Amino acid sequence: MAAPMTSPVTPAGRVLALWCPDWPATAAAMADDLPPQHPIAVLHANRVIACSAPARSVGVRRGMRKRQAQSACPEMTVVTTDDHRDGRFFEPVVAAVADLVPVVEVLRPGLLVVPSSNATRYFGGEDVLAEKLIDAVAVSGVEAHVGVADQLFTAVLAARHGAHVEPGGDAVYLAGRPVADLAVEHSLSDPTRTELVDLLRRLGISTIGAFADLPAGDVATRFSADAMTAHRLANAVPGRPPSGQISPVDLVIEHRCDPPIDRVDAAAFLGRRLADALARRLAAASVACTRLTVEAVTERGQRHSRTWRCAQPLTPEATADRIRWQLEGWLTGGRAGAEGRPDSPIDVLRLEPVEVVAAGALQYSLNGNGLPEDPEVDERARRSLVRVQGLLGGDAVQLPIRSGGRGPGDRITMVSLGDERIPARNPDAPWPGRLPQPTPAVLLDTPIQMLDLTGSPVEVTARGCFSTEPTTIRMERRGRTRGGVWELRWWAGPWPTGIDSDTGGITARAQVLLDDSRALLLSYRAEKWVVEGVYE
Numbered sequence: 001m002a003a004p005m006t007s008p009v010t011p012a013g014r015v016l017a018l019w020c021p022d023w024p025a026t027a028a029a030m031a032d033d034l035p036p037q038h039p040i041a042v043l044h045a046n047r048v049i050a051c052s053a054p055a056r057s058v059g060v061r062r063g064m065r066k067r068q069a070q071s072a073c074p075e076m077t078v079v080t081t082d083d084h085r086d087g088r089f090f091e092p093v094v095a096a097v098a099d100l101v102p103v104v105e106v107l108r109p110g111l112l113v114v115p116s117s118n119a120t121r122y123f124g125g126e127d128v129l130a131e132k133l134i135d136a137v138a139v140s141g142v143e144a145h146v147g148v149a150d151q152l153f154t155a156v157l158a159a160r161h162g163a164h165v166e167p168g169g170d171a172v173y174l175a176g177r178p179v180a181d182l183a184v185e186h187s188l189s190d191p192t193r194t195e196l197v198d199l200l201r202r203l204g205i206s207t208i209g210a211f212a213d214l215p216a217g218d219v220a221t222r223f224s225a226d227a228m229t230a231h232r233l234a235n236a237v238p239g240r241p242p243s244g245q246i247s248p249v250d251l252v253i254e255h256r257c258d259p260p261i262d263r264v265d266a267a268a269f270l271g272r273r274l275a276d277a278l279a280r281r282l283a284a285a286s287v288a289c290t291r292l293t294v295e296a297v298t299e300r301g302q303r304h305s306r307t308w309r310c311a312q313p314l315t316p317e318a319t320a321d322r323i324r325w326q327l328e329g330w331l332t333g334g335r336a337g338a339e340g341r342p343d344s345p346i347d348v349l350r351l352e353p354v355e356v357v358a359a360g361a362l363q364y365s366l367n368g369n370g371l372p373e374d375p376e377v378d379e380r381a382r383r384s385l386v387r388v389q390g391l392l393g394g395d396a397v398q399l400p401i402r403s404g405g406r407g408p409g410d411r412i413t414m415v416s417l418g419d420e421r422i423p424a425r426n427p428d429a430p431w432p433g434r435l436p437q438p439t440p441a442v443l444l445d446t447p448i449q450m451l452d453l454t455g456s457p458v459e460v461t462a463r464g465c466f467s468t469e470p471t472t473i474r475m476e477r478r479g480r481t482r483g484g485v486w487e488l489r490w491w492a493g494p495w496p497t498g499i500d501s502d503t504g505g506i507t508a509r510a511q512v513l514l515d516d517s518r519a520l521l522l523s524y525r526a527e528k529w530v531v532e533g534v535y536e
Contacts, residue, residue: 014117014126016101017113017146018113018146019144019146020144022050027088039051039058040055040079041055041076041079048069060076083109087109087322087326087329088332090325091329093142096139097114098306100129101116101133103307104306106307106309107156107185107310133146146162147159147163149169153233154236157174170236175208175212182197187309190226190229191312192224196226212235214231250281251356254348256347257345257348257349262331262342264324267324267328268323274323274349278353282356290313290314290357291307291309292314292322294306294308294326294350295351296342297347297349298344299347302342331346399417401414405425405431412443438535441534443533444530447475447476447529448473449474450529452471456468459524460508462506464495466494472485472488487515488513492511495508497509503527507525509522509524519534519535520533521535
């Protein structure tokens with residue numbers, strides 16, 4: 001922290017951000033009851049996304065593969081990412097802050113912000129308030145850094161460096177920061193912000209100040225819509241996003257629990273129901289929620305309230321997660337009473353959208369490429385998928401994600417709707433011998449016969465060659481697959497791919513062009529040919 005200000009008087013609208021470094025690793029260590037000096041790393045898709053300070057001291061870094069990180073620190077504990085764990089263990093930290101400053105907004109587990117003006121006047125200065133918050137959080141064994149600034153984004157960035165930005169100095173503080181800081185905090189930026197940062201770097205814009213100096217008109221016409229938001233942040237423009245508005249009262253969801261809830265699983269189940277009900281009410285009002293207050297009231301009248309804020313509008317799944325994190329942290333807290341777990345079962349659960357935006361900001365893209373789609377159509381599709389999943393089971397609705405492998409089918413991992421999208425194999429691995437681009441547009445597994453000029457079957461020899469020259473393809477009619485015989489205009493291959501584990505024979509692939517202009521990818525395994533994919 002910088003030297004204390006000479007006067008405790010603080011302009012209105014100041015923001016204090018409290019950031020807990022490496023929170024996923026801290027939460028994982030708390031869950032396993034590990035000492036602070038024990039190294040720990042959190043993995044997602046077999047890569048390190050967070051690690052503790054002892055792990056970093058021996059060379060472990062974010063982005064490392066699991067094997068590389070373990071070779072750098074063999075005694076390190078490795079765990080997988082768990083958003084519910086992060087949210088549950090962050091609740092005591094939020095409670096400690098709320099004891100000093102009642103109004104708290106949680107941006108994500110590990111990061112929160114508070115309006116500092118009133119609290120500063122009460123405690124006698126921003127530095128005094130910051131020290132009290134750090135001490136209050138330290139009681140629970142959590143390290144925290146505090147940043148203070150005029151604007152929320154600047155305060156969050158300052159918290160990462162323990163900086164105190166003087167009143168009116170946001171633009172000056174941001175000017176010297178690297179342009180990558182515009183995307184350093186995912187809870188305050190669009191998912192495509194990293195692409196904007198990469199583009200700005202290629203254009204020679206290396207600092208936030210250089211980006212802020214660009215005319216707003218040029219930014220609006222030459223970059224994405226999110227670039228204008230980033231440009232406003234770079235210039236420390238005051239205020240919330242222009243689309244933000246205080247929600248009307250009729251959007252509030254209030255549910256009286258009958259019977260009252262005292263178990264985490266029951267609270268999580270009810271939270272998902274209320275999240276879906278809130279989503280329907282928001283959709284009917286053509287708005288989406290960006291700031292949500294979750295309040296629980298016990299039978300004896302004890303209240304527990306938290307406000308969550310996100311850069312992107314909250315989906316029903318994200319809303320349900322935040323309800324679960326908050327209630328799980330409260331229900332599994334320490335001693336009963338105002339400072340710990342509830343004094344009696346929860347009787348009322350209330351969801352209040354504090355800030356909403358236009359419904360167009362919330363989209364459920366089904367094509368996976370981020371292109372804009374009709375929000376109403378996407379919302380109906382999402383509800384239909386959730387309904388089918390509820391009727392047929394969790395694995396009935398699956399989504400494809402990019403995976404690693406040599407064949408086109410290996411490069412897709414199917415994940416159940418709502419589960420974490422983790423590929424079965426690392427898509428960034430080398431995968432020597434993998435099929436080159438382009439990838440088939442349609443994947444099949446249709447048996448065929450490859451014949452030569454005499455009508456005899458064409459096989460692949462032990463040397464990886466065709467037994468005879470192929471001339472035709474015969475396909476039997478199966479279901480919607482039309483049968484027939486097609487002549488080959490062109491073929492390439494075969495390319496051996498390995499040894500069949502069942503027959504011990506060779507496996508191979510080949511590409512063919514039929515006389516009807518269809519291009520197929522064929523696979524030879526178990527001494528038979530199948531159509532593996534169709535090129536378009």
